Amino acid sequence: MSDAVWQKSSYSVQGNCVEIARLAGSYTALRNSRDPEGPVLVFTEAEWNAFLQGLAVGEFD
Template sequence: MVSEPKPQLDLDAAQWQSSGQGTGDVEIAFVEGYIAMRHGRNPEGPALVFTPAEWRAFVLGARDGEFDLI
């Protein structure tokens, strides 16, 4: 499956949110119908941008342990 190219989103005005659980290293923002994710300790660094379908697949994979290192 080939994904569509993502638009260049203006993330400067994004309202970043972090989880109340864990260390809060990951932040997400909802911008123009997309979900952006960045490292909270490096907010000037790059952000990953997901479509809603990609975000859903990522979240479900994380819940199922797909990305566990152990």
């Protein structure tokens, strides 16, 4: 993950941020910006797309 280029969410407020990085092989990584050395979630392209679709329809509200 040392080569990953992390971007903060545009919805980040008061330091409660999720960061995303696109990885080789169509993988996407997520981490908590408050703990950059902490755990990272890595999703396949299909998993990431399913997550985004869930967000779009309010599945996680």
